[in-house]
Amino acid sequence: MWGWCSGRRQPIISLAMAVACACLFADRASADDDKTVTVDVFANVETFVTHETKINVFDCTPVGPGKFEVVDGEEPQHGEVSTDTIPYTDKKPQPCAGKTFLFATVYYKWTDTRTTDRQDHFTVHWTPPPSSSSPQPFDVVVTIALGPRIIFQGKDITNTNQTVALGQRIVLTTAPTAVGQTQSWSGDLDKKQTVGGYTTGAKGEVQPADLTKSTTKFFWITPATKNVTYTVHADGKTGTAQAIFEVQGPVGANVATKLGFVQIANNELTFGVPGDPGITFTEMAGQSPQPGQFLWAQLIQSDDVVVDLARGAKRICTIGLGLDNSFPYSTGASTSDSPATPHLKTTWTDVSHRMVASMFLLWQSSITGSIPVPLGSVNWSWFGAATYDSATGIWSLKNSSKVASPFRAGSQFPLWSKVVTNGKLNCY
Amino acid sequence: MIVGLGLSLMVAVATVSSVTAAPLVLSIAAQPPMVKSGRDIRVDVDLVNRSDQPIPLSVTTGSGSAEFDYEINVTRQDGRPVERTDYGLSLAGAGTLVLGVGRRSLALRPGRSFQDYFTLNKIFDVARPGTYFVQIEPGLIAGKTIATRSNKIKLVVY
Numbered sequence: 001m002w003g004w005c006s007g008r009r010q011p012i013i014s015l016a017m018a019v020a021c022a023c024l025f026a027d028r029a030s031a032d033d034d035k036t037v038t039v040d041v042f043a044n045v046e047t048f049v050t051h052e053t054k055i056n057v058f059d060c061t062p063v064g065p066g067k068f069e070v071v072d073g074e075e076p077q078h079g080e081v082s083t084d085t086i087p088y089t090d091k092k093p094q095p096c097a098g099k100t101f102l103f104a105t106v107y108y109k110w111t112d113t114r115t116t117d118r119q120d121h122f123t124v125h126w127t128p129p130p131s132s133s134s135p136q137p138f139d140v141v142v143t144i145a146l147g148p149r150i151i152f153q154g155k156d157i158t159n160t161n162q163t164v165a166l167g168q169r170i171v172l173t174t175a176p177t178a179v180g181q182t183q184s185w186s187g188d189l190d191k192k193q194t195v196g197g198y199t200t201g202a203k204g205e206v207q208p209a210d211l212t213k214s215t216t217k218f219f220w221i222t223p224a225t226k227n228v229t230y231t232v233h234a235d236g237k238t239g240t241a242q243a244i245f246e247v248q249g250p251v252g253a254n255v256a257t258k259l260g261f262v263q264i265a266n267n268e269l270t271f272g273v274p275g276d277p278g279i280t281f282t283e284m285a286g287q288s289p290q291p292g293q294f295l296w297a298q299l300i301q302s303d304d305v306v307v308d309l310a311r312g313a314k315r316i317c318t319i320g321l322g323l324d325n326s327f328p329y330s331t332g333a334s335t336s337d338s339p340a341t342p343h344l345k346t347t348w349t350d351v352s353h354r355m356v357a358s359m360f361l362l363w364q365s366s367i368t369g370s371i372p373v374p375l376g377s378v379n380w381s382w383f384g385a386a387t388y389d390s391a392t393g394i395w396s397l398k399n400s401s402k403v404a405s406p407f408r409a410g411s412q413f414p415l416w417s418k419v420v421t422n423g424k425l426n427c428y
Numbered sequence: 429m430i431v432g433l434g435l436s437l438m439v440a441v442a443t444v445s446s447v448t449a450a451p452l453v454l455s456i457a458a459q460p461p462m463v464k465s466g467r468d469i470r471v472d473v474d475l476v477n478r479s480d481q482p483i484p485l486s487v488t489t490g491s492g493s494a495e496f497d498y499e500i501n502v503t504r505q506d507g508r509p510v511e512r513t514d515y516g517l518s519l520a521g522a523g524t525l526v527l528g529v530g531r532r533s534l535a536l537r538p539g540r541s542f543q544d545y546f547t548l549n550k551i552f553d554v555a556r557p558g559t560y561f562v563q564i565e566p567g568l569i570a571g572k573t574i575a576t577r578s579n580k581i582k583l584v585v586y
Contacts, residue, residue, distance in 0.1 A: 266568060267521065274486030274568055277533050298489075305526055317526040325490025330532060338486065338531040342496065343521045353528075422493035422529045424515060 036139045041079075041110050049081075049140055051088060051103035054128045060096035064129035065104040071137070074123035078112035079142065081122060110144050119143050147239035148232050149175045158241045165290035165365035166223045166249025167373035173215045174230055174241070181234035185211040187242075188226035192411065194218040198371045200297075200327040204416040221373045221411045223249040249292070250363050253285035253375035255407040260338070262384040262400035269353050269395070271382040271402065272338030279380055279404060280336040281359050291366040296335045297414045298324035301356040301379075305341050305425055308350035317425035322418035324357065328372070335359070339382070344395050352385035352399075360414040361407075376409035451479035452536075452570055454498075454578040456562065458548075462584045465555050469548040469583065471562060473498065474541050475569070482535040485542060485570050489530040494544040495519055495551055496529045497569035498578075502552045505559040516551035531568070548583075557585050 041047040054063040068083045075081070084107065089100040106124055120142040125135035149158045151173040164170060174183070188194075189211055196209035196218055209218035220226060226245040231238065258280040260272040272278025283294050303319040329335060341353045358379050362372040385399040452475055459470040473494050477483050488496045496519075502510040517523030536542055554560055563580040 272531075274531070274533070274570075275484060277486075277531075280533070303528060305528060307526055315526060317528075319528045324530060325493075329489060330534070336533045337489070338533075340529050340531070342527050342529050343518060345521060345523075421490055422488050422496060423527060424518075425526045425528050427526055 035137060036141065038141045038143065039108065040143050041108060046082065046107045046109040049106040049108050050138060051086070051105040052126045052128070052136075053088075053101045053103045055096060055101055057095050060099050062101045065102040066126055066128040066133075067131075068104050068106050068124045068126050068138075069135075071123040071125055074121075076108065076120045076122040076140075076142065078115055078117060078120040078144075079108055079110040081124065082107045082109070083124075106138075106140070108140070108142055110142065148230055148241040150228065150230055150241045150243045151175060152243070157243045159243065161244045161246060163246045163248060164220070165292065165367050165370060166247055166288075166363060167219050167221065167292075167365050167370045168247075168367050169217065169219060169369035169371070170245075171215065171217045172228070172230070172243075174232070177214050177232075178234040181214070181232055183212070183214050183230065183232040185216050185228065185230055187228045188220075188224070189218065189228065193222050193224075193226065194220055195371075195413070198413060200372075202419060204297075204323060204327065204414055206413050206415065219371050219373070220245070220247045221413075223247045223251055248289045249365070249373065250285040250288040250294075250375060253283070253361060253363075253407075253409055255359075255361050255376065255378055256282045256284055257378055257380065257404040257407075258282070259402050259404060262382060262397065262402060264344075264386055264395045264397050266342075267344050267395075268340040268342045269344060269351055269384050269386045269397075270338060270340035270342075271353075271355075271384065272336070272340075274338075277336035278338045278382060278402070279359075280334065281361070281378060282334045283361055285375065288363065292364050292370075293331055293366070294333055295328035295362040295364055295372050296330050297327050297360045297362060297372075298329045298337065299358045299360070299414050299416060300324050300420050301358060303339070303355045303357075303420070304353070306350075306352045307348050307427075309347060310349055315427045317427035319420045319425050320418060322420045323414070323416040325419065325421050327414075328362070329359070344386070344388070346388065346390070346393070348388055349390075350385065350387045352383070354381070354383045356381040358414070362414075374411050374413050376407050377412070377414075378404055378407050380404040450576045451477060451481075451483060451574045452566070453478050454564065454566065454576065456564055456578045456581055458562065458581055458583050459545075461581070462586065465557055465585050468550075469554060469585075470545050471548050471564075471581075472543065472545045473564065473578070474543050475536070475566075476541040477536045477538050480538050482537050483570065483574060485534050485536050486531045487534060487542060487544070487569055489532055491544050492546070493529070494546040496531075497544065497567055498546075498564040499567045500546070500548075500551060500562070500564045502548070502554065503561050505561070510560060511553045513549075513551060513553055519551060554583070554585055559584055 053065045065085050084105045088103045124138050127135045149156045194209045195206050197207035228243050230241045260276050260278045262271050265273045305317040307315040358377045360377045361375045364372040382402040455474045457472050514523045518525035560583045565577040
């Protein structure tokens with residue numbers, strides 16, 4: 001008694017038969033009891049469909065691979081079928097596991113590049129040995145594989161448009177993934193458009209995005225339409241997937257500045273007083289399509305105070321350079337600064353204060369996990385010099401200046417390695 | 429013995445007085461109210477707008493430098509004022525240090541509060557064990573007519 005081998009079927013062993021005849025296990029894309037095979041393929045890639053052979057399961061000797069033939073009138077419409085006879089070693093715990101046999105094998109290649117169809121059908125007959133045996137039909141359903149997929153927030157977004165917020169945390173995963181694959185992300189993902197993170201503690205630092213893994217995390221820092229392409233190489237094949245993102249946030253950001261006065265007030269040499277700040281910044285960009293809020297951050301470029309003491313002694317003091325006190329400096333559409341040398345002393349004869357700073361406007365989406373994204377900055381400075389009349393006990397302003405540059409739009413993050421705080425200056 | 433002392437001190441910590449007859453209500457609390465000598469004594473400041481109008485404030489930038497916004501008064505149990513550190517003297521116009529400060533404007537909306545803090549031992553010499561009383565009043569942060577003195581808190585240094 002002889003049996004024939006059929007993909008993914010258990011050996012046909014009948015206890016009623018003293019001599020068992022069985023098929024060796026045969027791999028194929030997918031099969032059911034009606035011998036319908038389904039297979040996913042990439043375009044122009046020859047793909048294994050199924051294979052069969054006939055053996056004597058009693059002693060695991062080969063009978064022969066038989067032969068596959070495409071049934072006339074049931075050829076594929078979008079590709080080519082080819083057959084071959086190749087050796088194959090079954091690794092599964094079958095009666096003949098580990099032995100190598102020749103298999104009649106069927107391949108398919110999707111060659112039609114003009115069709116919009118995504119499926120193809122054909123039927124093959126496998127005729128086991130001897131050639132007089134009855135042919136066994138296999139119906140094959142081919143689906144052209146869609147290639148790698150891009151997953152965002154649990155959904156396949158390949159070839160779709162997504163709307164996200166500026167600074168929103170974007171985590172893209174992919175499927176399928178294979179051991180040993182290499183991959184990369186490209187498109188609108190360069191350093192001018194994305195960062196991998198932004199930390200705002202004792203130091204202000206930007207981390208670059210890692211675009212070499214099958215899963216990538218990044219934040220877009222400019223609003224626009226962004227194309228993303230994922231390319232994967234595996235098993236000698238290359239696949240790509242694409243998606244488009246509409247990154248929404250404030251567009252056309254602008255900041256208006258209003259300068260106050262350098263003066264002596266409340267025993268301070270100050271640029272501005274309560275109710276009339278030294279410099280006021282007001283965001284003029286209007287509303288974003290996405291909910292969020294404006295933030296301000298100020299970097300001190302220099303902040304120096306020179307004190308003349310009696311008898312010609314001089315003290316030069318500085319607060320240093322770095323982040324002005326905290327991040328953010330404040331939130332909302334407007335902010336101000338009134339820097340001062342407070343508590344002028346009668347032991348001083350003269351004092352001067354010079355400060356150079358940059359105020360950054362940022363915007364942060366309300367979506368959890370978003371980072372603040374810079375919209376631009378204003379460079380500004382002030383200077384004041386005052387002298388003390390010991391006869392009258394009055395401080396008077398003798399020189400002053402103030403200037404604010406126009407708002408410069410851009411996506412440069414405020415970066416710092418030190419935080420400077422109100423209080424004692426370092427003098428020498 | 430030590431436990432008993434600690435309990436009695438904890439009972440002694442309380443708000444002594446509170447003043448609330450102004451649009452801006454100022455209150456303070458020590459964190460913690462009982463402190464081992466040499467440790468930082470943080471005093472939290474809470475300024476609440478009890479009016480029905482926004483109130484403009486001029487506040488120091490950042491946080492933790494509320495000594496530039498308020499006038500701070502510290503006395504011992506017998507009512508004597510507590511000596512200031514060099515930094516505290518400099519805040520009062522004496523001392524040897526040169527100071528720098530930045531302020532920003534904000535409008536405190538009705539019902540909202542503005543919170544900040546200062547480090548008491550940075551300003552006053554409260555290293556000696558004993559009982560101290562702390563009270564503040566608005567400085568440049570707001571006019572004295574719209575915010576009166578804070579409550580007075582009792583602080584134990586052991």
